[in-house]
Amino acid sequence: MxxxxxxxxxxxxxxxxxxxxxxxxxxxxxxxxxxxxxxxxxxxxxxxxxxxxxxxxxxxxxxxxxxxxxxxxxxxxxxxxxxxxxxxxxxxxxxxxxxxxxxxxxxxxxxxxxxxxxxxxxxxxxxxxxxxxxxxxxxxxxxxxxxxxxxxxxxxxxxxxxxxxxxxxxxxxxxxxxxxxxxxxxxxxxxxxxxxxxxxxxxxxxxxxxxxLHAQEDPATLLAETVDRTAARGGIVIVPAFAVGRAQALMYLIAELKRAGRIPDLPVFLNSPMAADATAIYHRHRAEHRLDAEQCHRMCHAARIVNTVEESRKLNDLRYPAIIISASGMATGGRVVHHLKAFAPDHRNTILLAGYQAAGTRGAALVAGAREIKIHGEYIPVRAEVVNLGSLSxxxxxxxxxxxxxxxxxxxxxxxxxxxxxxxxxxxxxxxxxxxxxxxxxxxxxxxxxx
The missing domain is CATH 3.60.15.10 (Ribonuclease Z/Hydroxyacylglutathione hydrolase-like)
Structure with missing residues (x-):
């Protein structure tokens, strides 16, 4: 062989x-x-x-x-x-x-x-x-x-x-x-x-x-603190998340945190129709994961699904606290790049990274503390808070x-x-x-x- x-x-x-x-x-x-x-x-x-x-x-x-x-x-x-x-x-x-x-x-x-x-x-x-x-x-x-x-x-x-x-x-x-x-x-x-x-x-x-080694912090606590802190500033949490795996884990956590009253009842947008469909597949293959039917149901209904490009563009005009989860997880492409372009320059907002960031990606640059990132041929200032939720890997x-x-x-x-x-x-x-x-x-x- x-x-x-x-x-x-x-x-x-x-x-x-x-x-x-x-x-x-x-x-x-x-x-x-x-x-x-x-x-x-x-x-x-x-x-x-x-x-x-x-x-x-x-x-x-x-x-x-x-x-x-x-x-x-x-x-x-x-x-x-x-x-x-x-x-x-x-x-x-x-x-x-x-x-x-x-x-x-x-x-x-x-x-x-x-x-x-x-x-x-x-x-x-x-x-x-x-x-x-x-x-x-x-x-x-x-x-x-x-x-x-x-x-x-x-x-x-x-x-x-x-x-x-x-x-x-x-x-x-x-x-x-x-x-x-x-x-x-x-x-x-x-x-x-x-x-x-x-x-x-x-x-x-x-x-x-x-x-x-992964950090020992509780991902639910770190996520709750990040959302609370950003909402208090009147900001928006942008989460580049892989449509399969991380998006579902984040929605599950958000649903549980809201249910326990640990974060405010902010609007949550899942700007990835594919992630929404992937979540339904998790529901169908429940024997492979830890969630029961009720937990799966709450995860599937934790966010409003953004389907069209026009709806996606309108999210960039948000002026009230919210959470936007969008692919790709390393911010290499897709709809999340447009959200970073819109929200990274504002210090009230937070960019929450929730997975491995490969060398050369925008996600890796953000984790390393970059004060500007290149998007669509121009350099965008990064004034938003950057949080790396490594324990969710x-x-x-x-x-x-x-x-x-x-x-x-x-x-x-x-x-x-x-x-x-x-x-x-x-x-x-x-x-x-x-x-x-x-x-x-x-x-x-x-x-x-x-x-």
Whole structure:
């Protein structure tokens, strides 16, 4: 078995792992690169091999940095099946067309306002490309064996993180491997903890938070204090939030805080029709998460859904305390960028970040204390308060990653670390070696190894 790291090596985005066995090819994850420009440009490169020669794709979960390149791959000639859990398939039904739609919107806006260097600016793929890619999906239950190619058997194992997230166990004549996917937390607000890993020869594990521990503060208390403080100033709380996972956790928290009288009864706007649809999918797949039917109902009705572009524009004219939750979670695009442009210059407002912020994103710049951010070709002053709600992260931290790895029934031959910035990945490498004494390396982009 030959493994090539085609993404998420040296960075937290663009997850793609090519497996080659018996003359066949399987791609585990098919994600978009995000963040730094030199990474985003990789999305536009011709795929390193003929996409038509890839026999199957297997997705660990629906987040765009793991699934969002699939429409582009199909546009270039891939026509095989894309295997995923049922919930991942359902969420990709929202995320992939929406990703194409946002790219079309951004290209249209860039051309209309002439701030792009490209004449004309074009989307990587369209909404229609996203819908076509959905026809490739074949869902498989957790723990049930399937063969993406002859001679290679795979299983999905629950990974926490978000609805449908899975680790992928791979077995072939001569060896076994496990791709962790993004691992969730032991005590996540919504999701159940990751399942312990099975005995395997090789592990490919994420290292997003490999060099740090999550803050121990109570996210509900920090959110309540932030909302109270902002409302007292007469300000608006802007929350860039991933439409799948963080948006639902935030709405659940807001509903519970209002119910307990811990925050004022402010209007809450969910400016992401896709996030609203994703919330309904959480309702359908209740067996996978912690919320009961009543809690799900309150979460689903915690916010007013903003559907049209015109309604979205009107939010920028708000002059009374409110909460606006909008994608994207790292403020790289989508409707939230327009809200940041409108509200970041006012000291009464608050920008609340509630997830991992990859290097090179506006979210990362805000966490680092940037006093201005570039939006649509111009620099916007940041006078609003910036709050980082790190304890709400859906990623396992260093302690949880090491604990998950420590649950392996026997030592693996080798551990490869991916999906982390260089410092985080190398810190976790040292942690694995110190805790277990195992052979552990940080994968490099386009590195190929024989398993």
């Amino acid at each position: 030959r493994l090539t790291f085609m993404g998420a090596a040296g960075t937290v985005t663009g997850s793609k792992y090519l497996l080659e066995h018996g003359g066949r090819r399987v791609l585990v994850d098919c994600g978009l690169f995000q963040g730094l420009k030199q990474l985003r440009l990789r999305n536009w490169d011709r795929f390193p091999l003929d996409p038509a020669t890839v026999d199957a794709v297997v997705l660990t979960h629906a987040h765009i940095d793991h699934s969002g390149y699939l429409p582009a791959l199909a546009r270039q000639g891939f026509h095989g099946p894309a295997f995923a859990t049922e919930a991942t398939r359902d969420l990709c039904g929202l995320l992939l067309p929406d990703a194409g739609h946002l790219q079309e919107e951004d290209a249209f806006y860039a051309n209309r306002h002439a701030f792009s260097k490209h004449k004309p600016a074009l989307p990587l793929y369209t909404e229609q490309d996203g819908r076509r890619a959905l026809k490739l999906f074949k869902s498989r239950p957790y723990r049930q064996a399937f063969e993406p190619i002859p001679g290679v058997q795979m299983h999905f194992h629950p990974a926490g993180h978000i609805l449908g997230a899975a680790s992928v166990e791979v077995a072939w004549d001569g060896g076994t491997a496990l791709f962790s996917g993004d691992l969730g937390r032991d005590h996540d607000l919504l999701m159940r903890p990751p399942e312990p890993p099975p005995a395997v020869d090789h592990v490919v594990m994420e290292s997003t938070y490999g060099d740090r 859906a990623h396992a931290d260093r302690r949880e990653l090491l604990a998950w790895l420590g649950r392996l029934p026997r030592p693996p031959k080798r551990v490869f670390l991916t999906h982390g910035e260089p410092v985080a990945a190398d810190s976790l490498r040292l942690g694995v070696q110190e805790a277990h004494g195992w052979d552990c390396t940080v994968a490099e982009h386009m590195q190929a190894v024989e398993l």
